[in-house]
Amino acid sequence: MARKPADQSVNKMDILLAAADVLRRNGYEATTMKDIAAQVNLTAASLYHHFKSKDFLLLSVLETGLQVAIDQMERILHTPQPCADRLRAMITGHIVDVTANPAVGAAMVFEIRSLMNARPGIAGSIHSDAAFIERRDAFFRQRDAFENLFRRIIKEGIAAGEFREVDAAVFTRAMLGAHNWVGVWYRPGGRLTGQEVAAIMADTFITSLTGGLAEGQPAPLHRAQPGR
Amino acid sequence: MARKPADQSVNKMDILLAAADVLRRNGYEATTMKDIAAQVNLTAASLYHHFKSKDFLLLSVLETGLQVAIDQMERILHTPQPCADRLRAMITGHIVDVTANPAVGAAMVFEIRSLMNARPGIAGSIHSDAAFIERRDAFFRQRDAFENLFRRIIKEGIAAGEFREVDAAVFTRAMLGAHNWVGVWYRPGGRLTGQEVAAIMADTFITSLTGGLAEGQPAPLHRAQPGR
Amino acid sequence: MARKPADQSVNKMDILLAAADVLRRNGYEATTMKDIAAQVNLTAASLYHHFKSKDFLLLSVLETGLQVAIDQMERILHTPQPCADRLRAMITGHIVDVTANPAVGAAMVFEIRSLMNARPGIAGSIHSDAAFIERRDAFFRQRDAFENLFRRIIKEGIAAGEFREVDAAVFTRAMLGAHNWVGVWYRPGGRLTGQEVAAIMADTFITSLTGGLAEGQPAPLHRAQPGR
Amino acid sequence: MARKPADQSVNKMDILLAAADVLRRNGYEATTMKDIAAQVNLTAASLYHHFKSKDFLLLSVLETGLQVAIDQMERILHTPQPCADRLRAMITGHIVDVTANPAVGAAMVFEIRSLMNARPGIAGSIHSDAAFIERRDAFFRQRDAFENLFRRIIKEGIAAGEFREVDAAVFTRAMLGAHNWVGVWYRPGGRLTGQEVAAIMADTFITSLTGGLAEGQPAPLHRAQPGR
DNA sequence: CATGAATGAGAGTTCATTCAT
DNA sequence: GATGAATGAACTCTCATTCAT
Numbered sequence: 002m003a004r005k006p007a008d009q010s011v012n013k014m015d016i017l018l019a020a021a022d023v024l025r026r027n028g029y030e031a032t033t034m035k036d037i038a039a040q041v042n043l044t045a046a047s048l049y050h051h052f053k054s055k056d057f058l059l060l061s062v063l064e065t066g067l068q069v070a071i072d073q074m075e076r077i078l079h080t081p082q083p084c085a086d087r088l089r090a091m092i093t094g095h096i097v098d099v100t101a102n103p104a105v106g107a108a109m110v111f112e113i114r115s116l117m118n119a120r121p122g123i124a125g126s127i128h129s130d131a132a133f134i135e136r137r138d139a140f141f142r143q144r145d146a147f148e149n150l151f152r153r154i155i156k157e158g159i160a161a162g163e164f165r166e167v168d169a170a171v172f173t174r175a176m177l178g179a180h181n182w183v184g185v186w187y188r189p190g191g192r193l194t195g196q197e198v199a200a201i202m203a204d205t206f207i208t209s210l211t212g213g214l215a216e217g218q219p220a221p222l223h224r225a226q227p228g229r
Numbered sequence: 230m231a232r233k234p235a236d237q238s239v240n241k242m243d244i245l246l247a248a249a250d251v252l253r254r255n256g257y258e259a260t261t262m263k264d265i266a267a268q269v270n271l272t273a274a275s276l277y278h279h280f281k282s283k284d285f286l287l288l289s290v291l292e293t294g295l296q297v298a299i300d301q302m303e304r305i306l307h308t309p310q311p312c313a314d315r316l317r318a319m320i321t322g323h324i325v326d327v328t329a330n331p332a333v334g335a336a337m338v339f340e341i342r343s344l345m346n347a348r349p350g351i352a353g354s355i356h357s358d359a360a361f362i363e364r365r366d367a368f369f370r371q372r373d374a375f376e377n378l379f380r381r382i383i384k385e386g387i388a389a390g391e392f393r394e395v396d397a398a399v400f401t402r403a404m405l406g407a408h409n410w411v412g413v414w415y416r417p418g419g420r421l422t423g424q425e426v427a428a429i430m431a432d433t434f435i436t437s438l439t440g441g442l443a444e445g446q447p448a449p450l451h452r453a454q455p456g457r
Numbered sequence: 458m459a460r461k462p463a464d465q466s467v468n469k470m471d472i473l474l475a476a477a478d479v480l481r482r483n484g485y486e487a488t489t490m491k492d493i494a495a496q497v498n499l500t501a502a503s504l505y506h507h508f509k510s511k512d513f514l515l516l517s518v519l520e521t522g523l524q525v526a527i528d529q530m531e532r533i534l535h536t537p538q539p540c541a542d543r544l545r546a547m548i549t550g551h552i553v554d555v556t557a558n559p560a561v562g563a564a565m566v567f568e569i570r571s572l573m574n575a576r577p578g579i580a581g582s583i584h585s586d587a588a589f590i591e592r593r594d595a596f597f598r599q600r601d602a603f604e605n606l607f608r609r610i611i612k613e614g615i616a617a618g619e620f621r622e623v624d625a626a627v628f629t630r631a632m633l634g635a636h637n638w639v640g641v642w643y644r645p646g647g648r649l650t651g652q653e654v655a656a657i658m659a660d661t662f663i664t665s666l667t668g669g670l671a672e673g674q675p676a677p678l679h680r681a682q683p684g685r
Numbered sequence: 686m687a688r689k690p691a692d693q694s695v696n697k698m699d700i701l702l703a704a705a706d707v708l709r710r711n712g713y714e715a716t717t718m719k720d721i722a723a724q725v726n727l728t729a730a731s732l733y734h735h736f737k738s739k740d741f742l743l744l745s746v747l748e749t750g751l752q753v754a755i756d757q758m759e760r761i762l763h764t765p766q767p768c769a770d771r772l773r774a775m776i777t778g779h780i781v782d783v784t785a786n787p788a789v790g791a792a793m794v795f796e797i798r799s800l801m802n803a804r805p806g807i808a809g810s811i812h813s814d815a816a817f818i819e820r821r822d823a824f825f826r827q828r829d830a831f832e833n834l835f836r837r838i839i840k841e842g843i844a845a846g847e848f849r850e851v852d853a854a855v856f857t858r859a860m861l862g863a864h865n866w867v868g869v870w871y872r873p874g875g876r877l878t879g880q881e882v883a884a885i886m887a888d889t890f891i892t893s894l895t896g897g898l899a900e901g902q903p904a905p906l907h908r909a910q911p912g913r
Numbered sequence: 914c915a916t917g918a919a920t921g922a923g924a925g926t927t928c929a930t931t932c933a934t
Numbered sequence: 935g936a937t938g939a940a941t942g943a944a945c946t947c948t949c950a951t952t953c954a955t
Contacts, residue, residue, distance in 0.1 A: 026346075030257075044916055045916095046953090050914060055950065118255060178406045179404070179410075201403075202399070205399075205403050209437035239939090271940075274926080274943095279939095489946085501946080505946095511946065511947090623889065626876075635858075635866075639862070657852050661855075661859050664893045727937095734936075739929065
């Protein structure tokens with residue numbers, strides 16, 4: 002008694018991207034399952050064939066976004082360059098991601114709180130509860146790990162004498178705050194490309210880290226793995 | 230059918246602060262009028278004596294928060310110091326505010342979207358609509374003005390040769406992103422006081438602005454505690 | 458969190474009739490969606506699958522009631538009988554309708570004002586507003602048309618010399634006022650059937666129209682379709 | 686801490702008239718105490734100094750309206766004229782009242798139901814209940830008495846051979862339905878004065894009553910149409 | 914897979930009414 | 935008398951979710 006005249010069957014990823022988009026505009030609480038469904042030409046009821054609940058849908062969106070960012074970082078971190086170079090690459094990579102897909106980036110900022118407060122529907126069975134909590138905690142662990150990647154390289158840079166002595170925790174958060182905010186104000190097609198924003202951002206923070214140390218070389222970009 | 234065992238009459242400001250607090254934890258959409266009312270020992274219905282609607286309540290919270298920040302800045306801006314000193318004072322002032330009242334600071338970050346999307350309940354009369362829209366637009370204008378205070382001093386510093394040549398727009402947003410984010414992670418009673426966070430923050434960005442330049446003082450973070 | 462023990466699916470018309478019935482007893486404002494829902498073994502929430510809002514539900518009730526009356530009239534109007542006979546048929550038809558379904562008849566009298574004052578909840582989208590206003594205006598136009606059917610035949614009768622010269626506008630309203638009122642006092646199973654009330658009503662007004670002109674035949678109650 | 690800068694102290698009758706006016710526009714259920722209070726420059730709370738409850742206020746409005754109509758009738762009934770003349774005077778008097786104060790007239794039609802359904806606030810004391818019921822019942826008795834005045838004179842006219850044999854009950858209700866309806870459509874300042882409407886109305890029903898009979902005067906309104 | 918119909922749980926909001934001032 | 939503040943009860947409407955088809 003019902004068909005989907007739609008062009009092509011929808012898959013999970015379609016839904017996730019559509020959801021991220023709606024989420025960005027309205028926020029988790031103000032977004033209805035119907036809103037999301039409409040974006041992919043489905044009814045709300047049909048979403049339940051793909052995601053167990055709205056909470057799980059949100060979780061999936063965030064997991065996906067975070068995974069992309071982490072993969073990006075992993076590749077960079079394990080290269081044998083100076084800290085400044087690696088940090089620059091990390092910042093650039095992150096910002097490019099965020100500008101390429103601001104919806105997901107914004108979700109990472111704004112919807113985390115909803116995820117925290119989510120109380121999985123006691124409804125069906127008891128272990129929907131458990132399953133959700135578990136996956137959510139895993140997500141938060143990964144997110145902390147992500148933040149740590151930045152903190153660690155800063156500490157490393159300080160230890161190596163490449164960076165001046167800053168409070169690594171606060172500095173990292175200042176940086177991530179600035180990054181996250183990009184997802185809020187950046188509009189594709191504006192004055193600057195994502196690459197340009199990324200470059201400015203990297204410059205801002207790396208200059209801050211190397212600024213006070215500048216001797217001859219003005220905040221050296223590819224400095225010379227000194228004595229060691 | 231109505232009683233008032235209330236010990237002490239509540240006023241608008243009490244409600245605003247309580248609301249900011251709840252908002253911080255749950256976000257606008259997830260916050261119920263009942264939640265807010267409970268914080269001030271009222272019933273949800275009673276809130277409507279003080280605020281015409283939930284939308285207006287949110288607007289009032291944000292207006293109040295912004296006003297505090299703006300007043301702060303005005304005082305600083307008109308002193309005849311070097312740009313770097315004035316900017317430092319501005320950053321410090323802003324961060325101290327945010328840490329003193331993280332709830333309001335966080336609201337400024339997270340609830341703006343809800344304010345934008347708010348469709349004032351036509352409820353009573355038709356012009357509740359107009360009144361709301363007007364006040365909301367005024368708010369957004371003030372917020373832009375606030376951002377401009379920072380942008381302007383940066384441009385001034387560049388022109389005066391105190392700062393290196395950065396993209397003032399992006400730099401300002403990086404800064405404000407970092408500041409706003411403080412409202413998210415800062416917890417009173419933690420490792421650092423608001424003053425300390427403020428100092429670190431100011432140092433981070435001012436070093437970035439002056440870093441490449443050859444001044445005498447290298448703006449160190451844990452600088453030499455001189456006399457001591 | 459949702460079940461459907463429902464024996465049989467309900468349809469719009471079931472709801473409309475139930476609603477008319479409740480409306481009659483309590484009036485629009487005093488009638489709750491729950492009241493209406495209860496009559497058809499639904500919950501209030503379920504009504505919103507069938508009608509966008511309480512306002513639309515009311516509008517639908519009235520539209521339906523009016524349509525029945527209009528259809529009735531159309532059939533009669535186009536027969537080639539004397540005006541008196543056609544008017545008699547119209548009155549009779551109308552009253553029989555009203556007595557057969559006093560709820561709908563009463564709604565036509567009492568709930569019009571609520572319909573006028575209705576300010577469609579902006580709720581969902583902005584054009585629920587426009588859609589409602591449009592349909593409502595169409596309804597009012599039809600209602601005026603209905604009243605005009607009576608006015609016109611009276612004028613026709615006067616022109617033809619069948620009726621004495623009365624103020625057609627006031628006379629029509631007197632008639633309709635009397636008709637509408639039937640929905641208020643008539644109780645099925647009382648002393649008179651709907652047919653009987655209808656006959657008396659028709660006699661009352663037709664005698665009034667022909668009374669002064671009476672030649673031989675004394676405005677007979679069950680007149681003998683004379684020669685002609 | 687509160688005063689009434691108003692020009693003149695308000696009294697019960699002011700409130701009753703104001704209330705009738707608001708009632709006419711919005712109906713009892715849709716009218717709030719605040720609405721009524723606003724019309725007399727008071728706050729809702731203040732109305733409770735004059736009326737024990739909203740129900741009592743409604744009751745008072747209706748009582749007042751009915752009393753005026755009844756007084757009117759009493760004067761007429763006891764004159765030694767023919768039935769037709771007395772009925773004409775009654776109708777005329779009633780309609781003039783209704784057009785002079787359509788608000789009260791309309792209330793008599795539309796708000797009766799609310800009065801019936803009113804369940805006096807169990808709230809305060811137990812006898813607010815009883816007091817209300819008693820007064821309400823008295824009101825209904827008076828209203829029936831009012832209707833009976835009309836029914837009785839019609840019967841009297843029939844017995845006297847002045848009127849043809851109609852069903853007095855139905856005829857009376859047809860008449861009152863027409864009268865009440867005047868309060869709905871009549872607008873002061875329109876094409877006709879209240880007096881004119883009254884004359885037409887009286888003519889309509891008296892012609893109906895006398896139409897079939899062979900008197901000398903056939904009570905035509907704009908009669909003559911002689912030749913034909 | 915997809916959907917329409919149904920629903921429990923609440924949310925925002927209104928309102929008659931009370932009471933201390 | 936009059937009022938502002940407060941409230942319990944109720945109402946409209948929304949929404950995530952389920953289930954038979």
